Amino acid sequence: MHGEATVLLGRLRAGEADAAEELFALLYQELRSVAGRIFGSRNANHTLQPTVLVHEAYLKMVGPARSAEDAAPHWEDRVHFCNAAARAMRQILINHARDQRALKRGGADRGARVTIAGVVLHDTAREVDAIDLHEAIEALQQLDARQARLCELRFFGGLNLPECANVLDVSQRTIEMDWRMAKGWLADRFGAE
């Protein structure tokens, strides 16, 4: 798997669209198994950080940087990778949340609620339902596709703003404005407290 992801990243950089799809498929398998492991346990509350998960998947599939300085050449790869990973991550979580919801509706008492915590809206961290967030992003998609992607990258891909700017190929100032607007829009949607 190690080599495969690296090759795919190379092709991605070379501009091959197929590569992104293949990478996504590869990632989806990997991330799902990790997430499944974490949420599979029954006896405690669990948290899962997309940032960490994606980072670990990256290490596993592309190989670790030997040192902090050494990470630099991988930077571009990592950004592309996280882009694909964010999509996969979102997909997995929403599927999982839907399953849990279905369980609950089916009368099982074991169904759990999946929320996204630490969502900073209007300067306060909030905890929002995963499916609500997903739907909100989908709605945002209709208004501004780039901002929707930005949210995906931020919430599920663990990318910071400069990295997002790189993936989306816009300037730092633009990405900041986008982020400000998207956050405002989400805050409105979830109702500011």
Next chain:
Amino acid sequence: MDAARYQKIKRILLKAGEFRDAERAAYLEGACRDDDALRREVEELLAADTVRTGEIFDPHVVLSHEEAPTELPPLRAMPEECAGYRIEREIGRGGMGIVFAARAPDDTRVAIKVVEGHLARSPAYVDRFKREAEAGRKVNHKNVVRTMDVLEVEHEGRPLHLMVMEFVVGQSLRGLLQSMKTVPEGLLREVARQAAAGLAAIHAAGVVHRDLKPENILITDDEIIQIMDLGVAKLVDVSVALTNEGQFIGSLPYAPPEQCRGQPVTALSDLYSLGVVLYELAIGSNPFRKDNPAAALRAHLQTVPTPLAELPVDITPFFSSVLATLLEKSPAERFESAAQLADVLAAGETSGWWRRRRGARTPRRRRLRIRRDTKLYGREDDLARLGKLWLSARGGDGRVVWLGGEPGLGKTRLIDAFLHDHVELEDTHVLYGSFPPHGGHRGLVDALTARFPSAELAAVLEPFLGPMAGTAPALHAFLRGESPVPGIAALTGETLQAVFRQLLRGLANDRPLVWVVDDFHFASRSARRIVHTMARAAARARALLIITSRPGCEGDQGTVRGLEHGAEIVLERLSTEAMNALMRESLGNDHLLDELAGRIAHKSDGVPFFLLETIRGLEERGYLKRLPDGSATRAREIDDIEVPSAVRDLIAARLSGLSRDERALVDVAAVVGYEFDADWVAAVLERPLLGVLQDLAELERTWNVVRASGRGYRFDHHQFQETVYRDLAPALREEYHARLADAHRRRLGDAAPAGPDAVALAWHGLHGSRPQDVMDALQPAMETMVSRYAGERLITLADRALALGLDDAARVDVLLRQASGLEVLGRRDRQRQAVGRAVDLAGQLGEPGLLMRAHRAYGTYCWNVGHASQALDAFDRELKLARAHGDEPLELTAMMNRAVALGRVGRFPEAVEHYVEIYDRAHAMNDRGIEGKCVGNWAMALVAMGRFATALEVMETKRVDSGDVRSNAHVASCLGLIYWHIGRFREAQVQFDEQYESATSIGDRRSQGIALGNMGLVHRDLGELEQSLVALQRQIQLSREIGDLTGEANGHLNLGLVYRLLGDEDHVHSCIHRANEAGRVAQHHAVLGHSMLLEADLAADRNQFREALDRLAEARALFARVADESALAAADFVAGRVAIEHGELDAARTYFDRADQTSAAPGLELFRVRTRVFRSLLPDALWEDAAAELEEWSAQFGVCERAELLFTLFRASGKREFLDAAHRALMTAHKNAPPALRELMLTQPRVHRAIVEAVAAATK
């Protein structure tokens, strides 16, 4: 909102972002026109926030199994009292809740923590909070803040969960760190130990802390470490913490990797957090504290903090390893438990954990390497010599070089410089391999695999194996450390040697080969044999084999010494000049150099590595600063210059890992000495020998502290033993010595102490402050030490004895023996003091035996410093006393001393009369000891008089075999010198070999040195100049080792004479310089005079006759002081010779007349012949007489001198036969000169050049 409006807002927002203040307002006014809603929206967004750098945004997914708690407004105020506790004031607020200072019903101070926020609303959390807090209450340990009570109260219609804790007055580790910047290891260890103990107690109660950080660990005012916030901490989940950004940041830098992954945390997670806390305290910053959480998480998962031992903080390897273990990413790799950690920290370096860990690691050795950016100073001669050897080696005349010297003198550095300056690397096979300790074959294997970094070694090496090509696969397996392919026998023993021999030849056939075998002293026995084989094989190959080794590998030097094509380079400590030059370059600041030179040189002792280390140390400690141009400048007042710590560190590091028992063992061993037997160690420690031997084997295997040597052991390095010995507590040291003395006495039983036993007994008895128990050992001990030239130890022992209160007679005895030790070492000032006190005391006592010895010692001293007549007076007094005493053996001994003194002032005939009398009387009374000694001295006197035939007759007819090895060596020396003088050089050689062997067998190193010097002289006169060089260099080294300055001075002088014949002027100068240095310290006027003669010769070679004559006048004055007639004759003769060449014929005549007068004495015939021959150059002289004389005495001159004399006759007579004879003699020497110097030899010395030119002219 539709997409169009959304995009419009976005456009306006983006544009508005470009303006500020009024401009922005104006823009918005225009852009939004009447749409107030739009404008409000945009303004809100603009005002909403500024995206801060490093914005904390780290969403995470929470899977909760219960319904979301009912929302409640946050707690507004605490009740003033609840459950009997009076709340006083708020003292802290964190993500978890609020902490209040309060009073318990009995008025004791407590702290109450209120769990608050949405946690308090989740029943599952609250349940767990209670469970954990209850568990925490069970923890009753002094290193844990006590949880006193867990309560649930109702307030304002909702439940409050309270935790009542002990109220602690103190400071958190955060506060400590802020005040100290970094925490030193001593304190840190104690913090760690107590924290570990506290954690162990917490874990034992089934609780995991989960949130260890400097804020949670307190140092109370009673100076106890206390951990707080357990129980609650368990609930500090990443998910919860994230709801409060500040809190998250506070804890994340201490979060273990498993927590970052969302995996369950365990007790081992606490160890990680503690590790981070300690690491932060040690260096003052937390490597996991990052700008954003993602980076911190990444670091926890991925980045291993640099081990403290590799950072510029003063942390022991032990503690560095403890922290590295705590910081392991995988919990299983950390300590087993906090309890184990506490134990390890309590036991420190003696803990089993550390020993296993150290044992498992290959010990990291710091290679003592000289920084490469400095020039090679003081090694110009050695470098040139290597270059010359390479020149001949490359031409097919293979060479082996033994490169010796203590660590830090720059052996490897020299090789680097040699390769750089002299070797064309592209056209040469350069193989370099270094043996690590217990190196097996590593040095050889590495050399080949580094040169041929191919996976297919068999194929690569096969072409070089010639007839042994079939062994290539097996060689491949050997080099790769693999088991050979089935069907191929592994290479062992002689096959292996043959393969390497073949490899060396094969490689050298291909292109010239330099093969460096570095740190040979670490090679295994098998590897040594291989290198020996290679050394022999190098003879006729285009190969230079360089073998480097530390001193103390005596046996190994045989590898080279026995070989015709071998050479030896022993690196010595650098001269002050070279050290200064090195320091000048390293500092690049002359002003600073003036200030520091003396102080640094004192610390660095002529070892360049030490010098550079010292300077580096000053830089590190902030005394020196480097300017951009690389030069150093003083940053602040340099108050003290520490001894370079590199070697000390090495030793300390190796010792620090020892267990208490092992350390005791090493301590005792150090008291026994550099070389020691396990028996004594066992005896002192009262342990079974077997156990001690096992421990020693372990010490050798794991720690490299000692090495087996024969059946005994020795320390890995002299400095090792010295360091350990010095660091011992004085009382303990004394105790060990005393016990050793007891053990030696037990071993002796009733026998009288003698030889080495006596030395050990006296040494330990005196150092154990029990002189009364070892008085009987003192005299035999000192006798043994004198005979073995253990000068320094003898002096120490004598000092010790003198300090302990002896009776006067014993005092005189000790002083006299001490004086003889001081004599050998050339320490004249102390020698004078000792002799003076002995003479005074002996005079007061009036004991004739002692007084005689005192006079003799005084005479010896006077002779040493060149007061010949006073010396003779002293010996006269000795003789008179002996006669008065009527003790015949004493009288004869005294006569002998007088005779020797007479000889040394050139009164040989009188001396011979003495010897005749002594011999007759000794023979009559059948005292073979005196008889034997007398024959030797008698013959030597005759030799000095030039009566070689008579001397030989005396030796052959009167020589007695006393059965004493020592006098055999003396006899061999005499015979050898006779043979040498009469030109029977080969026979002389046999005698000197015997002298060397005899001296070696009794450990008489001075005699060894003299033998080597003699060998050097014979080689020289046989024209075997290269061997001569080797022998003389060895003599110098030996003399230096035993502190024999006279031997050293003589060695340098003789070496200079050989180099002069070889035309290597630079070397002659450095020899003269060194001979003078040693001679001056020893106040050896004869040596100084002779070195002056050599300088005069050198000046004459350069046609600087005036200067030559000046030198000769100085030399003459020196010789006159010691009344050495033969030396005076030599000075006059040389002066005459110089004057003739200068054309000052009258002056020459005067000098020759004087030389004739002096050499008229019987025994100085050679000078007469020399003078005659040169006199024949004077216009009115007849050469025929000189020719006749020379013919008679010709064999007694060395080949080079014979060549010169014959050539002189040719110049006087014009007879071609003399020229041809001279040329033949010269060519004999030329043939056997070191190849690199052969060319020089025919072109450089004036006479040699003249002979060659004359032959060329005559042939034309």
